[in-house]
Amino acid sequence: MRRGRVAWGVSAVVFAVALGVGVGWAFRDTDPPQLWLELPEGPYAAGTPFEVYVSADVPVRFTLRYGDVVVDEVAAELRASLLAVAGRRVVQVDAEAASGLTATVAREVVALRPPAVALEAPDVLEVGDAFAVWVGAAATDPWSTEVVSAALTLDGVPLRLHTATDGRWALASVPLEAPAGVRRLELRLVDALGGVQVEERELIVRANPRPIELLQLSASTLAVVTPEGRELEAAALDAAFAAVPNMPRWSEPFLLPLEGRDTSGFGAPRRYGVGGNVSYHQGADLAAPTGTPILATNHGVVRVAGFYPIKGGLVVLDHGQGVTSLYFHQSAIDVAVGDVVVRGDVIGRVGSTGLSTGPHLHWEMRVDGVPSDPMRWVGERYPLAARP
Numbered sequence: 001m002r003r004g005r006v007a008w009g010v011s012a013v014v015f016a017v018a019l020g021v022g023v024g025w026a027f028r029d030t031d032p033p034q035l036w037l038e039l040p041e042g043p044y045a046a047g048t049p050f051e052v053y054v055s056a057d058v059p060v061r062f063t064l065r066y067g068d069v070v071v072d073e074v075a076a077e078l079r080a081s082l083l084a085v086a087g088r089r090v091v092q093v094d095a096e097a098a099s100g101l102t103a104t105v106a107r108e109v110v111a112l113r114p115p116a117v118a119l120e121a122p123d124v125l126e127v128g129d130a131f132a133v134w135v136g137a138a139a140t141d142p143w144s145t146e147v148v149s150a151a152l153t154l155d156g157v158p159l160r161l162h163t164a165t166d167g168r169w170a171l172a173s174v175p176l177e178a179p180a181g182v183r184r185l186e187l188r189l190v191d192a193l194g195g196v197q198v199e200e201r202e203l204i205v206r207a208n209p210r211p212i213e214l215l216q217l218s219a220s221t222l223a224v225v226t227p228e229g230r231e232l233e234a235a236a237l238d239a240a241f242a243a244v245p246n247m248p249r250w251s252e253p254f255l256l257p258l259e260g261r262d263t264s265g266f267g268a269p270r271r272y273g274v275g276g277n278v279s280y281h282q283g284a285d286l287a288a289p290t291g292t293p294i295l296a297t298n299h300g301v302v303r304v305a306g307f308y309p310i311k312g313g314l315v316v317l318d319h320g321q322g323v324t325s326l327y328f329h330q331s332a333i334d335v336a337v338g339d340v341v342v343r344g345d346v347i348g349r350v351g352s353t354g355l356s357t358g359p360h361l362h363w364e365m366r367v368d369g370v371p372s373d374p375m376r377w378v379g380e381r382y383p384l385a386a387r388p
C-alpha cells in the first residue's frame with residue numbers, strides 16, 4: 001500500500017515537471033520570477049538614506065521589507081530610498097508573478113551610529129593652571145562606528161592629544177598673561193564613515209591679581225642679564241620643549257624636588273627696580289642651604305644640563321606629553337643630557353648661580369613651554385588625575 005502511493009507520487013512529480021517545461025516553452029510563466037537586488041556596499045551611516053534597486057524578468061508584485069518599512073508595488077523594477085537603521089538588518093524583497101509563482105531575494109546590511117563621545121574638562125581655571133582634557137567613549141555601543149581623527153583647540157589653538165587605553169588626553173596650561181574671561185574649547189571628531197561631530201565647551205579663566213613685588217637687585221647681580229644670555233637660554237629651552245614627545249613618561253604623582261621654604265610663589269608679578277617692566281614669576285622659589293639635593297619630580301629624560309648666565313646651573317627634564325620640569329641656580333649638576341632619570345633621583349644641588357641673591361631652587365613645571373604652578377603638581381598625576 002505504502003509502496004504504491006510513493007510510486008504514484010513520483011509519477012505525479014515527473015508529469016508536473018514535464019508539463020511545466022512544455023508550458024514554459026510556450027508561455028514562460030511557470031518559472032518563478034528572477035530577481036536582481038542592488039545595494040551599495042555597507043556599512044551605512046545610521047539615519048542616512050541608501051538606495052535599493054530591484055528588477056525582475058517579468059512584471060511582479062514587489063514587497064520590500066526593511067525594519068518597519070514595507071514597500072508594495074507592481075512593476076518590473078523597484079527603486080526605493082531607505083533610511084539606514086543602526087544594527088544588522090535584512091533588506092528582503094518578495095515578488096509574485098501573475099502566474100502566482102513567487103521568488104525572494106534578501107541581503108543583510110549593517111548601519112552604524114556615530115560614536116557617542118564624552119568630553120571632560122574643568123569648568124573654571126585660574127591663570128597659570130595646568131589642566132587636562134579627556135575625550136572618550138560615552139557608552140559602549142556595538143553599532144557605533146569608530147573615531148578616526150580627533151582635534152582639540154582652545155580659542156582656535158590646537159592642543160596635542162595623545163591616545164591612551166581609555167581614550168584621548170590633552171594637557172595644557174593657561175598662560176599667566178592670558179586675559180581672564182571665557183575661553184572656548186572645541187572638539188572636532190571624524191568617524192570611520194566620514195561623519196563629523198563638533199562639540200564645544202566653555203572654560204572660565206579667572207585672574208589671580210596680586211600686588212607687584214619690587215625686586216631691588218644690585219647692579220652687579222643684574223649684570224648677568226644680557227640680550228645674548230637671554231637668547232642663548234631661550235634657544236636651549238625651545239630646543240628642549242620641541243623634543244618632548246606626545247606620550248607621558250610618568251605614571252606616578254609628581255614630587256616636591258626638595259623640602260624648602262617657599263619664598264616666592266608662582267605667578268607673582270614683579271619689577272626689577274623701580275619703573276621696570278612687570279614680569280611674572282614663572283616658577284616657585286624654594287630656599288634651602290647650598291648643596292641640598294634636588295630630586296627629579298618624576299620620570300624623565302634630561303634635555304638640558306649645564307651652566308647658563310641667568311638661570312645658572314640648569315636642568316630641564318622631559319616628562320613626555322609636552323611636560324617639562326626646570327631647575328635653576330644649582331651649585332652642582334649630577335646628570336648629563338640624554339640621561340634617563342627616575343622619580344626621586346638626585347639631579348643636582350641647591351645653589352645661587354645666575355640671577356640669584358641667595359641659595360634656593362627656582363622650580364618650574366611647563367606644558368608645551370607654558371609655565372604652570374609647580375606646587376599644584378605635587379601629589380598629582382596629571383592628566384590621569386583629571387577624571388572623576
Ligand SMILES: [Zn+2]
Nearest residue numbers: 283284285362
Ligand atoms: Zn624664582
